[in-house]
Amino acid sequence: MREAVDRDEAGTALAAVRPRPRLALVAWRSVVIGVAALLAVAPIIGTPYFGDDALNAPLPKVLAKLHLSSWHYIGQGTVTWMRWGRFFPGAMADEVVVFTTLTSRVVYKSYLLVLLCCLILAASRWVAVAFGSKAVAIFGVVALVSSWQLRYPVAYDGLAGFLGLVPWTMLLMVGSVLVLGRRPSSRAPAALIAGGAIWALAAVTYEYSLILAPAFVAWFWLASGDLHWRRRAAVAIAFPTCAVGAFDLWLRHHVVGIPSPEYAISLHAGPFLSTTAKELVSALPLSEYWVPGPARPAVHVAWLAILGAVVLAVLVLIVLRRAWMELPIVESRRLWLAAAIGGWIWLAPAVLTGATLRWQQDVVWGQSYIPMLFETLGTMLLIATGMCALRRRNWGRRGPLGVMSAAVALTVLLNFGVVVG
Numbered sequence: 001m002r003e004a005v006d007r008d009e010a011g012t013a014l015a016a017v018r019p020r021p022r023l024a025l026v027a028w029r030s031v032v033i034g035v036a037a038l039l040a041v042a043p044i045i046g047t048p049y050f051g052d053d054a055l056n057a058p059l060p061k062v063l064a065k066l067h068l069s070s071w072h073y074i075g076q077g078t079v080t081w082m083r084w085g086r087f088f089p090g091a092m093a094d095e096v097v098v099f100t101t102l103t104s105r106v107v108y109k110s111y112l113l114v115l116l117c118c119l120i121l122a123a124s125r126w127v128a129v130a131f132g133s134k135a136v137a138i139f140g141v142v143a144l145v146s147s148w149q150l151r152y153p154v155a156y157d158g159l160a161g162f163l164g165l166v167p168w169t170m171l172l173m174v175g176s177v178l179v180l181g182r183r184p185s186s187r188a189p190a191a192l193i194a195g196g197a198i199w200a201l202a203a204v205t206y207e208y209s210l211i212l213a214p215a216f217v218a219w220f221w222l223a224s225g226d227l228h229w230r231r232r233a234a235v236a237i238a239f240p241t242c243a244v245g246a247f248d249l250w251l252r253h254h255v256v257g258i259p260s261p262e263y264a265i266s267l268h269a270g271p272f273l274s275t276t277a278k279e280l281v282s283a284l285p286l287s288e289y290w291v292p293g294p295a296r297p298a299v300h301v302a303w304l305a306i307l308g309a310v311v312l313a314v315l316v317l318i319v320l321r322r323a324w325m326e327l328p329i330v331e332s333r334r335l336w337l338a339a340a341i342g343g344w345i346w347l348a349p350a351v352l353t354g355a356t357l358r359w360q361q362d363v364v365w366g367q368s369y370i371p372m373l374f375e376t377l378g379t380m381l382l383i384a385t386g387m388c389a390l391r392r393r394n395w396g397r398r399g400p401l402g403v404m405s406a407a408v409a410l411t412v413l414l415n416f417g418v419v420v421g
Contacts, residue, residue, distance in 0.1 A: 293366025
């Protein structure tokens with residue numbers, strides 16, 4: 001066994017004995033957590049086109065009928081959105097590529113499934129790099145997928161539809177900081193250019209990336225000890241963010257006429273705070289079911305499925321107990337920084353949605369608007385940070401581990417139940 005030594009803010013050495021996991025053990029727990037995560041999102045395959053997808057799926061026929069090229073459609077759509085004060089050519093290009101290429105429902109839903117799996121892998125790496133520990137990433141993945149409840153068909157569901165636009169944007173954002181967060185090398189300029197370009201693509205795909213930029217910049221202070229490199233990486237994100245953000249503000253300022261409810265801002269305390277709270281709660285694990293609300297999908301659960309969920313919960317619990325012993329002793333300053341980053345990612349999208357007039361009217365308790373998926377990255381980091389804080393004081397080994405393993409198993413069970421129901 002090797003010892004991992006961390007130092008607290010007073011500079012004294014705190015030694016935590018962390019056994020080096022064997023390759024077979026690493027492979028086994030990766031399989032268990034990977035299967036649990038895959039099962040949580042696999043029911044997406046069984047969902048039909050709904051929401052905007054039902055309108056956009058016939059896009060190839062529309063283009064042929066109107067004799068429009070893909071580039072013409074992207075340009076025309078981008079200009080139309082600009083008149084309404086929004087600039088996201090990346091989303092328009094994504095729509096054309098997806099629906100002109102993936103013309104089968106099964107293929108399209110499989111794409112969404114692969115996209116979510118890639119996001120899970122990237123997010124786990126994002127947490128692992130932040131804490132320098134793969135064990136922390138295991139807790140993060142369990143927290144993340146436990147927050148991904150299928151809200152189809154009663155509400156806006158960014159997991160199973162809407163082009164996969166939010167997961168795609170999230171993947172771009174996380175991928176960008178992972179590229180930029182690598183250790184400086186002789187290829188540092190290439191990393192800065194690549195990471196900045198990926199972030200710029202995210203910025204012109206969905207505007208929520210702009211308000212989350214400060215949190216992702218702060219992440220570099222968790223991931224890297226090189227101050228010079230952190231500053232350069234921060235600039236690589238800040239430059240496209242400020243450029244796109246300034247252009248968006250200019251467009252909003254020059255909107256002609258009264259904005260539609262989707263884009264009108266209302267800061268009346270009651271609706272604003274209520275809608276923000278609904279969005280925040282919706283990002284918590286299994287909130288669709290434990291928060292009383294007027295809309296909830298019908299769920300059909302068989303006894304055999306319940307037995308399978310119990311087995312899965314036991315296997316995940318075994319993995320979490322082992323991962324608990326490998327958690328690092330993280331200094332308080334880093335824990336507070338990680339909590340602040342997670343809190344920003346959780347709060348900022350909810351505030352923006354809560355301030356929008358239409359969603360004040362449409363969002364109900366237990367449900368949410370699609371940008372809620374951004375918030376789950378925040379709750380992922382917050383829960384992972386909380387587990388490190390508990391480990392630092394050697395508290396709560398049994399209770400939280402049991403709750404987390406039960407939550408991911410219930411997510412799998414209920415998501416399948418929604419599709420069957």
